[in-house]
Amino acid sequence: MNLAVAFTESVRKRPDKAAFFWGEQEITYATLLAQTQGVAQQLTAAFGVKPGDRVGLWLKNRPEFVPAYFGILFAGAVVVPINNFLKPDEVNFILQDAGADVLITDEELGVHFVALSAARPGLKMLKVEEFAPAGSEISHSALRTSHSQSDLAVIIYTSGTTGRPKGAMLSHGNLLHNVESCRIVLETVDVDRFAVLLPLFHSYMMTVGMLLPLLVGGSMVLVKSLSPPHNAIKEICERQATVLPAIPQFYRAMANLPAKVKLPLRIAISGSAPLPLQVLKDFEAKHHIPIIEGYGLSESSPVATKNPLRGVRKPGSIGLPIPNVELSVQSDDGQMLAANEVGEICIRGGNVMMGYWNKPEETAAAMRGDWLLTGDIGYHDADGYYFITDRKKDMLLVNGINVYPREVEEVIYQFPGVKEAAVVGVADARKGEQPAAFIAMNEGMTLDEKAFLQFLRQKLADYKVPRRVTVLPALPRNATGKILKTALRQEGNSPTGQAGQPV
Numbered sequence: 001m002n003l004a005v006a007f008t009e010s011v012r013k014r015p016d017k018a019a020f021f022w023g024e025q026e027i028t029y030a031t032l033l034a035q036t037q038g039v040a041q042q043l044t045a046a047f048g049v050k051p052g053d054r055v056g057l058w059l060k061n062r063p064e065f066v067p068a069y070f071g072i073l074f075a076g077a078v079v080v081p082i083n084n085f086l087k088p089d090e091v092n093f094i095l096q097d098a099g100a101d102v103l104i105t106d107e108e109l110g111v112h113f114v115a116l117s118a119a120r121p122g123l124k125m126l127k128v129e130e131f132a133p134a135g136s137e138i139s140h141s142a143l144r145t146s147h148s149q150s151d152l153a154v155i156i157y158t159s160g161t162t163g164r165p166k167g168a169m170l171s172h173g174n175l176l177h178n179v180e181s182c183r184i185v186l187e188t189v190d191v192d193r194f195a196v197l198l199p200l201f202h203s204y205m206m207t208v209g210m211l212l213p214l215l216v217g218g219s220m221v222l223v224k225s226l227s228p229p230h231n232a233i234k235e236i237c238e239r240q241a242t243v244l245p246a247i248p249q250f251y252r253a254m255a256n257l258p259a260k261v262k263l264p265l266r267i268a269i270s271g272s273a274p275l276p277l278q279v280l281k282d283f284e285a286k287h288h289i290p291i292i293e294g295y296g297l298s299e300s301s302p303v304a305t306k307n308p309l310r311g312v313r314k315p316g317s318i319g320l321p322i323p324n325v326e327l328s329v330q331s332d333d334g335q336m337l338a339a340n341e342v343g344e345i346c347i348r349g350g351n352v353m354m355g356y357w358n359k360p361e362e363t364a365a366a367m368r369g370d371w372l373l374t375g376d377i378g379y380h381d382a383d384g385y386y387f388i389t390d391r392k393k394d395m396l397l398v399n400g401i402n403v404y405p406r407e408v409e410e411v412i413y414q415f416p417g418v419k420e421a422a423v424v425g426v427a428d429a430r431k432g433e434q435p436a437a438f439i440a441m442n443e444g445m446t447l448d449e450k451a452f453l454q455f456l457r458q459k460l461a462d463y464k465v466p467r468r469v470t471v472l473p474a475l476p477r478n479a480t481g482k483i484l485k486t487a488l489r490q491e492g493n494s495p496t497g498q499a500g501q502p503v
Contacts, residue, residue, distance in 0.1 A: 036074055037071070087458065087461060198246065329342070329379055347371065424492055434466075
């Protein structure tokens with residue numbers, strides 16, 4: 001079994017059923033399979049894609065994302081999803097690191113192809129507007145032999161503390177394992193319709209928002225626009241979506257809906273960032289729909305825990321391990337810690353990645369035997385529910401998307417005159433956190449803030465650009481010379497602190 005075969009079998013059981021909705025469009029399973037086969041044939045015949053090749057997928061949410069994803073797999077290749085908020089320099093790094101010679105994108109993002117191909121000569125672009133008509137059916141037996149469960153299916157890039165993204169390698173088996181675990185814990189059936197609001201390049205939506213409904217035989221409601229929010233809510237209601245995977249900010253907005261709005265959902269799932277207890281209470285009190293909070297990371301395909309749909313849900317907890325996945329809390333030397341003892345949360349199971357692409361040392365550092373070291377600090381209680389208390393890695397979450405300060409700092413240091421730089425997260429009521437930069441300049445130099453921000457915006461996705469900039473004579477350091485980010489966070493979050501001006 002592999003993802004291509006699993007998808008084909010799902011199609012054959014329900015060819016005329018709607019696989020997903022996009023505005024007024026309804027795309028059936030049979031049509032989606034034909035589109036997928038057309039992409040696969042185009043990749044192999046016109047672009048020379050061979051089994052094992054990596055193919056970049058750089059798209060916003062749109063109908064073509066789905067056949068592009070499966071088309072790459074049908075061609076025997078590996079999907080490299082790319083965050084559509086990234087700038088060309090950031091995309092260049094991923095294409096180079098993955099060794100991708102073909103990029104699937106669209107007219108809008110394709111305007112950057114000149115810059116991308118200059119950095120990677122020989123790069124070929126397939127625009128979704130140029131997808132060929134669906135071709136002849138690919139035989140089921142050919143699909144079955146084209147991949148094994150242990151073969152690489154997806155390389156999903158996640159930033160690291162080194163300042164450069166690293167590619168988590170997910171096999172067909174990893175993703176099928178996670179889909180099955182999620183099917184069980186969410187009691188997913190073929191009448192479910194999943195509302196897809198979040199970007200499909202994200203591991204959470206790729207597994208829970210796309211693979212889960214399509215392999216179970218449900219439907220996707222691919223929401224066209226989140227702005228303003230009532231457009232998304234209108235689509236959810238009109239298409240009678242039953243499952244909503246979203247982030248806390250969206251549930252905050254939904255908690256403030258007029259009482260007359262009746263949501264068709266049977267379950268809401270919160271991920272990507274901690275869910276404030278007050279938001280959970282307000283949402284459930286108004287809509288009488290349970291919010292199931294969970295936890296995961298790209299390296300675990302990504303879901304690892306969920307609060308149970310039936311039974312005790314503990315607000316503030318990330319819940320229990322999903323079926324066929326184990327969690328533990330370990331000390332730095334690998335000792336298993338007892339209930340209520342704080343340590344690093346670790347994950348073991350068939351959903352754990354194969355490793356990082358071409359990074360054996362970083363793979364070794366992330367694994368302890370079969371256990372994935374998450375970098376998150378927490379504990380489990382006597383009932384086996386897990387709680388996160390801190391982040392071992394110096395990461396912040398902006399609208400549920402990871403931002404790693406080191407990556408931003410490396411770009412800041414490229415700006416002329418910068419002597420020292422540190423980026424920390426400051427609380428933001430709307431986005432959870434925002435990056436704030438603290439900078440010390442070389443002697444005699446001053447910071448031209450307008451030019452500085454313009455420089456950063458050319459190099460970084462907008463959500464990574466610091467929203468506050470503070471220039472200090474020198475950054476605080478401890479006795480060993482390490483920058484005291486704890487002090488900077490306190491300064492940035494203090495109502496009386498000099499956190500710089502919003503930008």
